[in-house]
Amino acid sequence: MGEDANNKMSREERLAARLRENLRRRKARSRGMRAGESGDSGLSKPDAKS
Template structure:
């Protein structure tokens, strides 16, 4: 019975670690998508103004 509890605990720890990694990755992706989108939008306007 104790083997099952320790096995479940390690499984929970692994799942918790994976969730943390996933959260960090998603936050990083969100920041990357938010920042360049506004910058590229501004640069597109300046390119259009310069070209036209």
Template sequence: MSLPAFGGKAFAMSEGEQKLSREERLAAKLRENLRRRKAQARAMGDDHTGQDALPKPAEDG
């Protein structure tokens, strides 16, 4: 019994994806990531905006 030289995902890309250049693939992934992050930020809402921020230093006056 012999195993194939290359495993699973090496040939899983569709024909349309194979024709895209590296720059086009990267640009598409960046756009997808940006949309996902914006959706996550909208889902969190404004009520969580300041919780992770550092506290402002007290002013000595």
């Protein structure tokens, strides 16, 4: 049973690390979107000039 507790703890630590990385990525993306927010949606669209 001791091994199960160790495996579970390492799994929880791995999950916690992944959640922290994901949060950092999301915050960085959000900051990037706010910094580049100048009236456009952030999506590149072809010009509709004919």
